[in-house]
Amino acid sequence: MFHRIRHRAKGPSEVERQLAELVAQHEQKLPWIGAPTDPPQSAEAAPVVDDFLPPGLRVPSHDQVEGRMMPWKQPLVIGGEMAACSQCGAYRDWLILSTRGEIWLRCRAGHQQQETRLDTVWFNRNSGPADATHATFEDCLRHLGH
Template identity: 30%
Template sequence: MQRPDHEPEPDTDPFAWRPPDPDAPPNLHPMPDPCTYDHDELARCTEHPDELRARGIPIRCASCSARRDWLVILHRGTVWIRCRCAHQWHEPELTVDEFDELGAGPPDRYWPSFDEAVASMGFDGTLRGTYF
């Protein structure tokens, strides 16, 4: 069956340019040109509001005893956990594959420094004891 001339072909290219979603919040930290930053120092982060389990054991913050609302960080193949109280630790029980399963997706925001990133996401201690 041939499509009429006035109907566009369905978009099958997942990387094709699409207009921005008008309902989405503005991205105040757009990604720069990938050639402008050092890939060895790049860290991927994802916010995880629920409990995390490493090998079936719930993860708790050693500083404030929080059990949820984490920033999970992947840097140089190592997974780190950061709490809202700003306590951060290497979590050897979580793998890169498990990080990817958390749904981090492709990078969509960029900050010039790690300190700016954690501050803008509320993991610098300012929101200690506050859970969303």
């Protein structure tokens, strides 16, 4: 067994030599395997085409929106505690707002409170894709039924 291993280590086998010869022959025939060829020279420049999405299909970037919000119908449990409105005691049917790196909770009665135990990472992980954009905060509240 050791004799066969030492024998293989001495040099390439006959099959490996034949393969190397075939590769060398094909390198001369196929330009993408051999030396790189010069790119074709065009007499005129390619026309500039706006291939970006039409304005109706574009989504505003994060720096173009003031904030994002999502509905949260069920009770919101944070760190083992159920979040409740500090003014009316409501504990479900929230609007969760993410703006300027802060998270705010808004109850059905319109009371808002900052929730420091949540962050934008939590919001991004739990929110779905935006289904609409609105020019004003009130338009967004109407859209979400508040």
